[in-house]
Amino acid sequence: MLTQAAEDYLKSIYKLQEKVGKVSTGILAEYLKVKPASATGMIKKLKTMKLVRHERYQGVTLTDAGKAIALEVIRHHRLLELYLFKALGVPWDGVHEEAEKLEHVISEDVEARMDEFLGYPTADPHGAPIPDKNGVVTKTASVPMTDLCSGQSCIVAEVSDTDSAMLRHLGSFNLYPGTAFRVIEVAPFEGPYTIDVAGQQVIIGREVAKHIFVEDVEG
Amino acid sequence: MLTQAAEDYLKSIYKLQEKVGKVSTGILAEYLKVKPASATGMIKKLKTMKLVRHERYQGVTLTDAGKAIALEVIRHHRLLELYLFKALGVPWDGVHEEAEKLEHVISEDVEARMDEFLGYPTADPHGAPIPDKNGVVTKTASVPMTDLCSGQSCIVAEVSDTDSAMLRHLGSFNLYPGTAFRVIEVAPFEGPYTIDVAGQQVIIGREVAKHIFVEDVEG
DNA sequence: AAATTAATTTAGGCATACCTAAATTATATA
């Protein structure tokens, strides 16, 4: 059995690999709020376990075995988020923190029961894809809201889950994944978006819009 | 925040205090599957935190602060057991092990939500009392099944949760807390009990009967 | 009371995972 820290490293490497491509020791350390020296140590440990590949100064990549574990942890995390949200009514800006602790201790049996209860879902409360039991990720094609023009309609696909104040803000406008809205106007010079959500007119700043990804764009 | 190990020690001291009265280092170590020297170390640590009292060779007792934490952990554990059992259908011989890991990472918020979902219950799936938010324990008066005589009727109040094979065995007869049964015959010379559970005749060995506690004895 | 046995404590070690500080290697700039 892997340690909790090791699991967090694998998960983080996977996420960073998706986001920034190459994963350096420094990037990884910053992401995990740890000093680079600590990251070096864990990387060496993971390498002896054949979970990552690593050449000095060249960054880390996951092996197939490492990727499988990373996806398993991510699956635990996202299923837990959705379960806490749907079954226990934990607000969506709180589920990330809770799941962060639970993901390492939940058993496969309990996970399977939650999965069944939720009807084998494919996305967490923020719209991020939930890998299936075999580690297969099916993610929908989405674009940043900042790509939209006046008059276009779409559906919220995903929002970034890192900032809980941002999530509360979006929640207050009902901008959950699955919610439809139409762009009424895009203010020039990097200005805010005025949109229509279920008949309500809402103003979304450019910085906020960067955190929203949409699909099914029309018009 | 206390470490997981420290919480386990406090919980174990509380349980042993109830079961055997005086808690010696050796008893505690055996219970926690740890060497006595390790128990000594943790006891000293807990003493500096004023969570236990301890005089060399005289055993450990909990301070009020230590008892409060012990009860909080026990509450987490038993609420989790019941939640896993009722909300997710985890079989009752598996909930203990699951809860053992989860009790240390569950937040007060999630606990409160589970408590509400369950309707503020007072007993876990094995019949053990769930302390309330203030650490108040209300336990029903029960007697060991081995005190029963032929012809007496009663209701299962509690079963010991340590042996999961035993729990499966009892479950196969539907001997959950709340289940009523009548003693048909007690075989002499420490022999087995023949009982009637919902019209079915069942034979319960003396060793098994010692693990069952009953209430509302009549007849 | 002396000797044996049991319980407890102390002492010394090990592994994990973190840290800081210094040394090394790589990359960018002048």
Place this chain on the structure above:
DNA sequence: TATATAATTTAGGTATGCCTAAATTAATTT
């Protein structure tokens, strides 16, 4: 190309919680 800066690694140290082995204290037996 030489130098400065940035990234990475190494070295040495901390704390936790476990271990074994040896020493001490308590309890029991003869």
